Amino acid sequence: MAKSSADDAELRRACEAAVEGTKHRVVMSIRVAKIQAAQGVWAKSARLGRGGGGGMAKPRVLAICTKQKPQRTKAFLRVLKYSSGGVLEPAKIYKLKHLSKVEVVSEDPSGCTFQLGFDNLKNHSMAPPHWTMRNVDDRNRLVMCIFNICKDALGHVPKVVGIDIVEMALWAKDNTPAVTNQQKVQDGSQVQKSEEVEDNAMRVTVEKELVSQAEEADMEALLGTYVMGIGEAEAFSERLKRELQALEAANVHAIMESEPLLEEVLEGLEATSNCVDDMDEWLTIFNVKLRHMREDIESIETRNNKLEMQSVNNKALIEELDKLLARLRITPEHATCLTEGSFEETPMAENIEACEWLTSALRSLQAPNLDPCYEKTLAVKEKRAELQILRSTFVQRASEFLRICFANLVDFMLSDKNYFSQRGQLKRPDHSDLRYKCRTYARLLQLLKYLDKNCLAPLRKAYCSSLNLLLRREAREFSNELRASTKVPKNPTVWLEGFIGSGQSANNVDTSNVSEAYNKMLTIFVPLLVDESTFFAHFMCFEVPGLAPPGGPANGKNESNDDDANDDNLGIKDINDSDNKKGNQISELPALNESLRDLLDGLQEDFHAVVDWAFKIDPLRCISMHGITERFLSAEKADAAGYVRLLLDDLEDRIATQFSRFVDEASHQIEKNEKNVRQSGVLPYIPRFAALATRMEQYIQGQSRDLVDQAYTKFVSIMFVTLDKVAQADPKYADIFLLENYAAFQNSLYDLANVVPTLAKFYHQASESYEQACTRHISVIIYYHFERLFQFARKIEDLMYTITPEEIPFQLGLSKGELRKVVKSSLSGVDKSIMAMYKKLQKNLTSEELLPSLWDKCKSEFLTKYDSFAQLVAKIYPTEKIPSVSEIQDILASM
Structure with a gap:
């Protein structure tokens, strides 16, 4: 058998070099092949990564590593791959503590492929990889190493699927060197020493096997006893009880011998x-002596601390009293200025200085600037009451002065005509002088708001009342002169009234x-009103979130004078900046x-x-005025321009109402055509509407498209309804009347329908109505000249639903003789009948330009109907001869 890669020392050194610096110790390293589970191919060449697999198997090295910790040992399974340089x-x-399952893949008959299941993998959508070993021995060595480490270091063994545990135990026994059992007998008792076996290659012991050799020996002895003659379970149970009693007696004897x-x-x-x-007695004596000594030391320290604390408190009290006296002192100059000072422009700086001192003094006597322990002292109460009297006196005097001042400033401008537009001269309103004078009192208003917030409401009302007179006078004079x-x-422009000629002249x-x-x-006025609103909001100290800071450009301000560019910059700092940053202020937007x-x-x-003046001159100018208003409305977004937006909304509604009134009046003029109108030719309002639509498209600005589209919808709807009502007055010529008017509607709006979606919709509607009218009119003309022929064909078609084609020639009125009569009467002079159709079509039309297209439609429709008739004759009367479709087609082509 070939040498296993687990015994390869070079491979282990390479693995240790790869994990160097991680404090991991390599217990085992072995070569494997990694295969994705989705491939489903288990060729051995693919597992070993030696060609044939088309890149299916990837060579890897599995390394079992441990890391020593003070309390425990951690175990890891590392996967190492080869770099491009073979390293x-x-x-x-x-982490092996998360290893929950070792499963041998059933698709591999060799049993060399398995997968490891970890319970902490996040991506459960992908199957775990399959690992393929070179042989079953390599697989068993790796699995046994994992089991031993999990059992010793982690205290649990993963679940095994597809591997017989008994076969694994037998394999471990066969592949483990012999062990040495040493037994010693002391004091009559036997002590069996633990078996220690070390395998230099695998570095595992027999104690770590699934079934130890001692347990296996006991099991063999037990099984041998069973073979030696124990045939019944009861006898075997009695023997085990006797042996248990003997063991317990031996244990008691051993305990008695150790007394x-x-x-x-x-x-x-x-x-x-x-x-x-x-x-313990000596320690109790020493503890009493130490306790007495500790009490003496604490008494001395307490007396020293009290003396030191008293000295510090006396010094701090003197400093605090000096500060309090400084707060309670009122200078005679400030008191005189607050109660008797003048509010003219020259001494205004002294008044503001005195008022700032008063606000500072009041703030110093309020929490958190004043310690709560001074709140109920008599001196603080008296001084606070004195400051309150000064505050109420100054607020009353300043409020009365400002009310008179606002009225005088506006009265001065109202009395001078040079401030307003005059005959032959439009005057742009200029409030720079007024704002310059108001800025003199801006700081005073902020101080008054701090002293008494309720005093601002009458001042704001007085300012608004005075300035409103000036603004209305300026707007009235400017509007009149404009x-x-x-x-x-x-002469005002009149639309959709009278005849076409007079209307066309008005359109130009x-x-x-x-x-x-x-x-x-x-x-001129929208930026002015926005600027006035913004200036008023800052000048009158409104606390509105999102309000543009003083001096910032107001929305909508355009060609104003350079001197007015910073009219809103009051040049002062908010007295409550710190409070504003803390978010303690309540928004005054409703009051603003x-x-x-x-x-x-x-x-x-x-x-x-x-x-109203523009509407009387040209009602269509409402479209452009609506777009202009929308443009100004979209530009005003500041909080201070809230009422200006309301004013623009009101103007937009009024313009829309005026234009709606014009649309209603024009629609009424269209409806008048229903009565007392000649029932032929094109109605006059159709070309007039085309001219009106062209002019309306020229006036569209901004978002006025909806306004115009609504007008188009109402106009065209009423036009079509009126057209149908006029046509119904004379049904004989209704189709001719409709097709001529729908054709005129399409011709007049062809260019506009290509660019205006709303008109394109009505253009297609008119086109459908035109085609329907043409079809009806052509059918009437054809049946007028060939009624008998096509009625005969209709009878045949009706009977074909109930009887077979062979039976039709035997029906009453449908015999071959009747067919010959019908063909002879209708087609004997077919060229004359076709010419009569043309003349009748030409006679009823008033628009000659429609005749060619209508005649082509008429010939095509007649040829289609005759083709159907010829097919019926060929099917029902196959022996009868009638003019062919090609002959009729040649006759039509020659006409």
Whole structure:
């Protein structure tokens, strides 16, 4: 038998070099072949990795390793692979404590292939790899080594599947060197020494086998006894009981013989106990003396600590009283300024300084700046009451001054006409002077908010009331002058009324300056209103999360003056910055929206006036104005622009309402065609609608597509309904009327339908209706001239459902003679009948351009019907001769 790779010293040294530095000791190393379970091929050449397998088997080395720990020994199974240079390198490592199963693969008849099951593998979707050994001996050596290590180091043995445990024990016995049993007899008792056997190659002992040799010897002796003559179970049981009693008696005898030894041990323990008692008495005496000494030391330390603590406390108390006195001191200058100072622009710096001192003093007497132990002291209570009187006096004086100041600033601007638009001159509103003067009092407002938050509500209302008058005056003057300076057509544009000629002239009127005027109104005032809202929010100290910081560019601000670019920058620091960072402030967004409503309410009337004015001039301009409004609306996203968004929403709704009114009126004009209209030719509103749709597409801006598509849907729906009602008034010419109008609808909207999905849908609908009308009209003409011929064919088709074709010639009215009469009367002058069809088709049409296509459809339909008739005749009357389909086709082609 060839030498096993487990005995290869070079292989073991290579494995030890691969795991160097991991503190792992290699117990066994053996070469194997790795095969994926999905391959299902167990050729030995593939297992050994020597060709023929097409890369199915991969050479690997399995190394059983141990690692010593202070408390226990860890065992590992390492998989090593060969690198490109032929050097072993670690590939995978498994902990043997997780090994739950060793299973021999049943597909391999040689029994050399097995798989190891670990209970901690995460990827259970992939089958574990199969390991193939060179022979069964190599497999048994590896498995026995794993079992021995698991039993000794881990205390458990994995489950075995596909291997006979008895065969494994026999193999271990046959492949283990002889052992030496040494027996010694002392004091009449036999002691069997443990068997120690070491195999230099496998490094395992017989004690580690599944069934030890001692156990195997006992089993053989027991089985031999059974053979020697024990024939009944009861007799065998009695013998075992007698032997058990003899063993128990021998154990009792051995215990009685060891009694002198036990007496010597007890005497030694008694002497030791006496020594321990003496030691305990001496320790008790020393403990009492040490306790008295410890108490004296603690008393001395306590007196020293109290004296030191008293000294420290006295020093800290003096320092704290000095600080408290500094807080309680009120300077006469600040007190005078707070109660009697002027609020003019020059002494405003002194007022703000005094107010900042007052806020600082109030804050110093509040927790956590003031120690809670001072809260109930009389001096603190008196000083806090004095500061409260100063605060209420200053807040009342400052609030009254600011209310008057806001009113005076706005009254000054209202009295000067140069601030507003005048005849022949549009004036852009300029609030730079107003904001400059307001910034003087910005810091004062912040201090007032800290001193008394409730005082800001009247001030905000007063500011909004005053500025609202200014904004409404500016918007009214600008709106009036904007409409007066815009050149518009003298006669308003009228759509879908009257005749085509007058309407076409109206369509050529340019009304783009109307949309430009509306755009200019929004361009001027929307950024202004957003800036005013943002400035108001900062100026009046609103605490709104997400509000742009002072000095940041407001949304929608465009071509403003450079001096106004930072109008919102109040140049001050928030007095409550630290509180804001802590997130203690409550959002005042509802209060801000309410104040902005007071600030900007009433401005919508001037915007409505511009919208109504533009609608009267050209209702279609609502489309472009709707897109302009949407563009401005999408640009305003700041929290301070909330009411401006509401204003734009209101404008958008009003524009949509005006346009809806126009659509309703135009639809009513279409419905008027139902009465008192000539029942021939193309209705006038069809070409008018094409011109209207072309103009509407030119006006679309932004997201106004939905508005226009809704108008298209309503217009075309009413047009088609009205068309059907008009056609029903004269059923004789209904199909001619419908096909002409649907054809005109398609011709007029062909270009637009290619680019507008909504019109494309109606274009296809009109195309289907046109085809249906053509089919009905052509069928009427054909049956008018060849009614007898095709009625005869219809009778034959009806009878074919009930009787056989051979019986049809014997039915009443369907004989061969009747067929000849019908053919003679209908086809004797077929060229004249076909010409009569053409003339009738030409006579009823008012649109000559439709005649060629209709005539081609008529010839194709007639030829199809005649082909069906000829097939019926050939099937029912095979001996009868009629003009062939090719002859009729030649006649039609010559017409």
